[in-house]
Every structure is written in structure tokens, then in C-alpha cells.
Amino acid sequence: MSNLFEALQERGFVQQCTNVEQLSRLLSENQITYYAGFDPTADSLHAGSLVPIMAMAHLQRGGHKPIAIIGGGTTVIGDPTDKTEMRSMISAQQIEKNGASILQQLQRYLDLGNTAGFFLNNAEWLLSLNYIEFLRDIGKHFRVNEMIKAEGYRQRLEREMGLSFLEFNYQLLQAYDYLCLFQKYDCVLQLGGDDQWGNILAGVDLVRRIEGKRVHGLTFPLLTTAGGAKMGKTAGGAVWLDSDKTSPYQFYQYWINIDDRDVERFLAFFTFLPMDEVRRLGSLEHDEIREAKAVLAYQATKLAHGKVEADKAQETSRAAFGGGGLDLNAMPTTTISTERLDSGIPIMELFHEVGLTTSKSEARRLIQQGGAYVNEKQYKTIDVIIDADLLEEDALLLRAGKKRYHRVVLGEA
Template sequence: MAGVSTVNDRTEILSAQQNDDSFPTLWDELQWRGLIHVSTDAEALSELLEGDPFTYYCGFDPTAPSLHLGNLVQLLLLRRLQLKGHKPLGLVGGSTGLIGDPRPTAERTLNSADTVAEWVSRLQAQVSRFLSRDGDNAMRLVNNLDWTAPLSAIDFLREIGKHFRVGTMLKKDAVAARLNSDEGISYTEFSYQILQGFDFLELHRQYDCVLQSGGSDQWGNLTSGTDLIRKVEGTSAHAIGTPLITNADGTKFGKSEGNAIWLDPEMCSPYAFYQFWLNQADADVIARLKVFTFLSREEIEEYERQVAEEPFRRAAQKKLALEVTTLVHGPAAAQGAIDASEALFGRGDLGALDAASLGAAVRELATATGGAGSLIAQLMVDASLVKSLGEARRAIAQGGVYVNNVAVEAEDQELAVDDLLHGAFAVLRRGKKTLAGVVAA
């Protein structure tokens, strides 16, 4: 399974994207898609988006070696504005990444300069894949270490720090939450909003950048920049805060047992990525199509009808999974994920899957370790398909157990050499839908 799409794939994906011209303005479309939670003056922003090309940016801090789904919301917003003719800057924070924005409960672990520099390179490569690098409004990458590193602490305090009022800074939601916690907040993280404000000012000076986007939980940091530009330059700038994406039940989107859904295929395989989208609830899937795909309003409304009238077909989830997996990992990886998903449940040939696709699928299952000669009934117990050998033997006798979609015929049947596909993996199935994997010892 290809984890990273080719240059040609990326070009075709970007070329196929477009905004929906059924909306009077881009602002109207962004609101319909649920991408605007909070902003500076909405009327002025709507006019700005419909006017001459301007420069805008979003920042991504290298506090991990990959971007995640929350970042993808920002990347797609950047792309929608680029499709309108505006000029995106993708900022990867080589300096702010050394600090990290304040988390709600505790201080971040500070990473080494070498680690942050490596992550900067990785995130820059990811950002550049979602924005066009061609034309008059080609995407440009910037790194805030370029303008913060040369500044001395004294210069920073005199030129930038003097414009910030401590009382205002204390009222920011992220800071206030930490002040009221047992952990408190260090001056390091407290100063983050000054650094982000300085970024906007510097980009305004260098590129005439007039708009910054970010998550609504970053609103205090976003307005630090607009306020600083107003005080220092005497001009206005804008900010858009996108909503934090949550599930219909209010739980945070993109988290599974504390693990983010990463965009790097080495950290979240294309198969696991595809399954995440495929498993979206009916109550959530239409909102996901609006935010994470370039499907038109007409297309999405048709899927909304199908969810209401034929939910068992899960057509909207299949389309969502295909679209977003193709967007992030490319068409070959998306098709590989589909093939693996079908084959696992007996609707395709497991033996035809490449080793990477099969391995990624098996690793998402409960697994047992075994090899040629291992008792299949015992492997079922080890993989938690059943609770005991007796239960395993009864299931086999009833004809409901399969290895690689082939029925197991004898209670004492052992795993054969040929059962280990690619010499490494086998798939156990009990009934129609209960799966487990075997990984060669």
C-alpha cells in the first residue's frame, strides 16, 4: 500500500478541487460547511474574500513529528482560500515549536532543538502537499525561527513585549485555565501568545499578510496578532477561528484512547485511516463531508438523504473514507485500504493484497503469535476470539471458523505454511464479522 501519493497524484488531486459556485460568496460556503466559529468583522471578511488577492497564513507548531486531523481542517481552509485566488503562507514554527502553546492542564515537555528542527522539515513537507505551489498565488513556506532567532531578549521586550498588557494576557482562556489549575503556568508558556502575535506582525511587514486562521481554542493567540498590528502599524488585520470538531455526543473528534489520527502513514496506516472515516456515526458523517471534502452542496445533500432513508448502505461513510484517504494518502493507498477491508470480510482475495496492506490491516486487529504447526483453536484463544479451547473446538465443529476466508474443517487443524501470507500474516474469522490476526513468530 502506497503511504505517500506521487507528485502526479498530488497534482491531479489539487487540480480536481474547487469551491462550490452555488454559493453567493466564499464566506457563505465557509459558513455552510461549518468552518467559521469566531472571527473578526464578518462583513469585512466577506468583502475581503471577494476582493483582490491578499496574503493569509496559518501556523503549525512542530510539537510532534506529524500533523493530525485538527491540522487538516486548517489546511483545507487554506486551500479553499487559495482556490479563490488568495496567497497562502504555511508557517511551521521553528521557534514556537521549542515552547509549545499552553495546554489546558499541564506544562509541555520541551523537545531538543535538533528534534524540533527535524520535525519542522517533516511538517513543511506535509503542509506543502495540500496547497498548490504553482501560479501567481503559489504557497510559500515560512519559519518563525528566521525572525525570532536574531532578536536579543532585550530587543524583544523593548520592541514587542511593551505592547502587551499583563491584565489582558491573563484573561486569555488558555492562560486562565492554567492559572486555576494545580500546575499553574510557567512564564515560558505564558509568553507564547506574544510570540504568535509577533509572527503575524512580521508576516504583515514582510508579505502584507492580513489574515490568520487557527482553531477557535487559539482565539486568544490569534487576536494577539491583530491587536499588535493595530498598535504598531496602525492598520487592521483579520482572524478566523474554526470550530473544534467534535462528535455528535460531544466527545473530541479524532481521538481514540488518547491517540491522535496522524497524517503520516508511518504513524497511522492508510488502512487504519480509512477505517476511522468509514466508522463515522450517521449523526456525524454529513458534517465530516462538509469540512473534509470538496464535494458540492448538491452532492452532500444527496448523501444526507441517503443517510436518512438508507442508512444501512453507509454510502456517505464510504464516500467520506474514500475522499479523505485519497486526499491524504493518494488513490493507490485508498484503493489498497478498500481492497484490504473487503478481503478481510470474505469479499476479496486476501492473497492478492500486498504485504504492506495486509500487514496494516492485521495490526488493527487483536492478534496472536504463531507459525506453521500452531493449533488454530489455540490461536483463537490467544487472539481472544473465544474464551477457551472447548469453545474454539465447538465453533470449528459448527463450521463457523475461517483462516484466510477458508473454512477450518477439523478441531485439531493446524496452521499450514501456506496459511502465512507473505510468510508473515494470517486472518482468523469467526462467523461473518469477528476477526483476529496471526503474526508469524
């Protein structure tokens, strides 16, 4: 394990860190246990979560032992950050279920569930806490005037944002997590997004105060795309790791479609390619950079969905955009009964029904603006009726805009 820390740094994972020299030495001289938390608010992780996941994977490959935590204990309270909506209370069962799905996804990247690494729910120790004892044993170590200096809180206080006492306490709970993990598993490093820095430091402090031991924290930069958007978001919503929510093909396309300026950074973050290769690919220009994007897309898809799916997505993409025919098999498909088609379906309805537009009005606009195609023929009037006469090989190929395809086949709908 030669200088794992530098490797992480080189790939761009390091934003802030408790102590560079100590951590660097710790990583190269010892086998340590480290952890990062994942929120079980949804039943799938999304592309944004890949940063911590990849960092954890690098460390595991370097011989260290990961613990993935899901915030079962904190999520039951509801996340107060989103103050515009009623706190969404998620049931314990839902969290349990979400956690299970998330675990499955993590296992594609990490070896969990045995001695090489494991997965815990912080509900295990948080739910049984006694308030008075907690205040006495843990609360006494926190100074409010220190806490409000933490960047996250300060911003909330300075801006026009509320900060509930509940939310203020997240820091204590998270710090307590760290303490428990240190005590039970000798965990000495916490990873997280840069917004977690304050909470991570709180944990580091707590361990020092109670156990007198020095533990570490490391944060990742919060990734945005060159366009300034949040990483992993598209018009259609988040890019999920769950293949039912975001198909491997869509996942692949997300990476293919990124901004040129993000290529090198993303290759470093989201693939395991050696940095020499990353830099070479990142320096390609003009047409060639598409090759770099293809590598990124393929590698990222392979990690998330496996080689078979990645190969399929790549073929589909090449076929669709490389000039050849389209790969119909990997395309989202809707089945419509023969009778319905025989009686004719208004084009607007069809586009809306298969999900290419979110409303019929949107379908109308799409059509009127020339973005609607059936079997690669443009239709610009909304009164077109699609019926069996338009079938080609018993199917219809719908297209919205340049890139979104949908196939309609006949069958028992």
C-alpha cells in the first residue's frame, strides 16, 4: 500500500482532512477501519453517492476495512433540512427496506457483510438512547458557541434560514455514531461530503474528549458539473443506481452527455483507471474527447451494472449515434394492444402515454415545435392519428427531440 492518501488526493477526493501527515502515515502503515454514512431516504442511491462509494472502494482495495452506515436512527426523526415541506416521516420498515436495497448497490463496489467490511444501521445504538444520560455523558462535551461556528450552521444562521433544535442536534448524534464505531470497531476515519465537515470534526473531538484518542476525518469536494448543476441530476430527475429507475442505457448516456470540461475529473472520480490513463484521456480534444467520454461511460456503467449491461448499453449507444441502426432491444418499450392501435391513437396521447412527455400539453408543444418523430418521420401537427398502417415490423419507433427514444410493440397490453 504505497501512499494511498496521495492517490486519493491525486484523484481529487480530498477536500478537507484533519491532518494530512498523520492520516497519510496511518493509511500506509496500518490497516484501519473507516466509515461513511448513507441516507436511507430513498430505496436507491444515485450518481452523487458515487463519490463516497468510490473513495471507500479505493481504500478497501488498499487493504482497509469499510463500514457503511445507514442513518436509520436519524432518518426516523425526519430530515428537517427541507423546511418547506412537512418533515417526511419515514417508517422504520421503509428505512429497513431502503437500507437493504442500498446495501445491495454498495456491494457492487465494496465487499461488505463479512470480515472485509460491513454494514450497520445507526438505529442500533441511537434508538435506545436515554435523553438525560445522553445529555450528561455526551452533551456536556459540546460547546454551543463552538458548534455555531461550523460552516453549515453559520450559513443557516446568517442566511434567512431557520435552524431547529432538532437539526442542531444532528451534529451530536453523528458525533456519537463516530464514538460508538470507534469503541466497538476501532474505527478511526470518517469520510463524507464537505458539508459534513463540521459533523465529522464534532465526532473527532468527541472521541478525543472521551477516549483520549486521535481519530481522523476526510471530506470530498461537493461535485457540480462544469455547467454548475448538481452532479447526477438530469431533467428527468436523479441518475439512480437502481436499474429499474435509471436503465443501464440511460446511465451510460448520462456519462456520455457530460460537459467536455468534466471528463478528466469524472474519470478520476468514477473509474479505477490509472491516473496516467485518466490524464491522457482528459487531454484529448475535439472529436477525440468523445472517445474519452465513451470510456468513462463504459467504466462507470460496468461498475454500477456489470460488464454484460455495460456492453449492451455501449452497443446500443453506438448503434443509435454511430450512424448504424438502433438497438431496439435496449430501448424502453411499451406494449399496446392490437385493437387499440387498429382504432387509432392520437399522436399526442401516444407520446404522453409512453412517458416521453409528462403531460399532453407538453406533448402538444413537442409536436408543434418539431421534436416528435414516429419511425424517424417528423410530425408537426397534433391531429395526426397513429394506427396500424404506420407499423414497421409490428412496432413503432417514437422519438422526442434528438435523443429520447421509445418503442411501441403490439401485444396483450
